[in-house]
Amino acid sequence: MSGLLSRAQLEAALRRIGEERYHHLHPFHHLLNGGGLAKGQVQAWALNRYYYQRMIPLKDAAIVSRMDDAGLRREWRQRIVDHDGNSDEDGGLRRWLALTDGLGLDRAYVTSTDGVLPATKFAVEAYLHFVREKSLLEAVASSLTELFSPLAIGARVRGMLENYDYITPEILAYFDKRPEQATRDSDFALAYVLDNARRPDQQQDALRALTFKCDVLWAQLDALHHAYVAPGTPPPGAFRPEAA
Amino acid sequence: MSGLLSRAQLEAALRRIGEERYHHLHPFHHLLNGGGLAKGQVQAWALNRYYYQRMIPLKDAAIVSRMDDAGLRREWRQRIVDHDGNSDEDGGLRRWLALTDGLGLDRAYVTSTDGVLPATKFAVEAYLHFVREKSLLEAVASSLTELFSPLAIGARVRGMLENYDYITPEILAYFDKRPEQATRDSDFALAYVLDNARRPDQQQDALRALTFKCDVLWAQLDALHHAYVAPGTPPPGAFRPEAA
Numbered sequence: 001m002s003g004l005l006s007r008a009q010l011e012a013a014l015r016r017i018g019e020e021r022y023h024h025l026h027p028f029h030h031l032l033n034g035g036g037l038a039k040g041q042v043q044a045w046a047l048n049r050y051y052y053q054r055m056i057p058l059k060d061a062a063i064v065s066r067m068d069d070a071g072l073r074r075e076w077r078q079r080i081v082d083h084d085g086n087s088d089e090d091g092g093l094r095r096w097l098a099l100t101d102g103l104g105l106d107r108a109y110v111t112s113t114d115g116v117l118p119a120t121k122f123a124v125e126a127y128l129h130f131v132r133e134k135s136l137l138e139a140v141a142s143s144l145t146e147l148f149s150p151l152a153i154g155a156r157v158r159g160m161l162e163n164y165d166y167i168t169p170e171i172l173a174y175f176d177k178r179p180e181q182a183t184r185d186s187d188f189a190l191a192y193v194l195d196n197a198r199r200p201d202q203q204q205d206a207l208r209a210l211t212f213k214c215d216v217l218w219a220q221l222d223a224l225h226h227a228y229v230a231p232g233t234p235p236p237g238a239f240r241p242e243a244a
Numbered sequence: 245m246s247g248l249l250s251r252a253q254l255e256a257a258l259r260r261i262g263e264e265r266y267h268h269l270h271p272f273h274h275l276l277n278g279g280g281l282a283k284g285q286v287q288a289w290a291l292n293r294y295y296y297q298r299m300i301p302l303k304d305a306a307i308v309s310r311m312d313d314a315g316l317r318r319e320w321r322q323r324i325v326d327h328d329g330n331s332d333e334d335g336g337l338r339r340w341l342a343l344t345d346g347l348g349l350d351r352a353y354v355t356s357t358d359g360v361l362p363a364t365k366f367a368v369e370a371y372l373h374f375v376r377e378k379s380l381l382e383a384v385a386s387s388l389t390e391l392f393s394p395l396a397i398g399a400r401v402r403g404m405l406e407n408y409d410y411i412t413p414e415i416l417a418y419f420d421k422r423p424e425q426a427t428r429d430s431d432f433a434l435a436y437v438l439d440n441a442r443r444p445d446q447q448q449d450a451l452r453a454l455t456f457k458c459d460v461l462w463a464q465l466d467a468l469h470h471a472y473v474a475p476g477t478p479p480p481g482a483f484r485p486e487a488a
Contacts (some may be wrong), residue, residue, distance in 0.1 A: 021480045118459035119466060122366040129373055211481070215362035218479050222363060223463075226470035235462050236265045237455070 004200050021214035024152040026221040033155050035163025040241020044228045046100045048120045053096045055124050057083045062132050063139050095174035102171030115239030119223035127216045141193045141209035146186035150179040248444050262392040265458035270465040277400050279407025284485020288472045290344045292364045297340045299368050301327045306375050307383050326425050339418035346415030359483030363467035371460045385437045385450035386457040390430035394423040
């Protein structure tokens with residue numbers, strides 16, 4: 001088994017996982033940013049990603065519910081506030097619906113989640129079960145994909161605005177606030193992991209948790225790619241783009 | 245909402261779900277049976293399917309653990325016995341390893357599950373969580389894919405023996421006992437569902453549970469197809485067939 005890593009070594013090992021496995025490397029991501037998708041494929045992405053978005057506050061509440069320390073809980077609950085806002089007109093989840101609205105998807109269809117790929121649901125729910133069932137350290141470590149998200153978001157917003165005439169800054173409002181929030185959140189989570197993964201087995205748990213989370217994100221793009229790009233065969237019951 | 249279905253209508257509705265959504269309709273299934281796969285692709289199938297097999301007795305134990313009636317438990321526990329056998333040399337899971345052995349996969353690699361696709365794990369674990377968290381009626385109804393398995397197995401055994409020179413009857417021993425077991429098990433489960441789904445909402449729950457289970461099986465073949473057939477891009481860390 002591996003020996004104890006220094007704080008710097010552990011941080012480097014965590015960042016290396018992102019460099020090798022974060023979903024900014026996925027072919028679907030390049031197609032999306034580069035203008036390589038038809039509108040129906042962009043709709044499929046936004047529709048499926050909504051399923052992930054709607055699970056985020058449940059995931060964060062599950063993490064808060066496992067924290068014994070009030071200071072930790074106060075820090076982490078901000079994520080729930082950011083996502084759910086202070087009314088139905090506010091918050092990250094609401095801004096995601098501005099994106100699906102802007103893409104012409106029916107709001108009731110989106111929120112019903114009826115057209116979401118089963119593989120998306122399985123991956124997203126695996127994440128929720130992971131943070132409920134694994135150690136708090138692993139639950140926190142699994143959030144560290146946010147270390148890598150600011151870069152991915154920048155490329156996505158620039159690429160989508162440039163490459164799709166129906167994409168406007170208003171539609172992409174979700175992404176305005178995410179880099180700042182993600183940086184604040186992942187700085188905190190990284191410090192927590194580096195402070196609390198003090199035995200070799202805990203360090204390996206943290207690395208595996210981040211790998212798991214990268215798998216969750218990657219599997220969602222694999223499922224989208226398979227259903228809507230190549231070979232482009234959605235499973236029975238899933239969203240089918242209208243013929244262009 | 246839907247009204248109350250007669251016993252015959254409910255059975256017909258359940259069978260229709262299988263006709264429309266069971267994974268015998270999936271392109272990967274046709275490739276496997278028809279000799280359209282290279283050996284590395286058949287290995288990938290057996291390796292990933294092992295992850296499903298190893299979860300089956302856990303799933304059945306979870307169902308037994310939710311049954312208040314000793315007679316029901318006695319009936320259902322036979323599934324655990326069939327799968328785990330009476331020694332390490334016996335049982336359905338052991339016979340699945342005869343298949344992975346026969347395909348030249350390293351036993352320790354297979355049982356480590358390290359090379360299994362994350363999407364396979366997410367789908368399989370979704371099934372385990374489903375039977376733990378939903379009603380007993382839904383857990384039993386989700387097992388009804390076995391109504392359709394004898395037909396799929398017949399075509400698979402015939403096709404694989406005919407089309408792959410490295411496939412022998414000994415390697416496929418797993419499938420010898422499955423049609424008889426599956427028929428016994430699914431007759432019992434079907435009667436249970438028809439007896440216990442007495443309200444419209446319960447009937448709809450049972451139909452949704454069977455749909456969910458078809459999605460679990462379909463998503464596994466979608467993941468295999470994407471990773472190993474078209475476009476044939478396994479995610480980071482997953483099994484990669486040796487170059488032929």
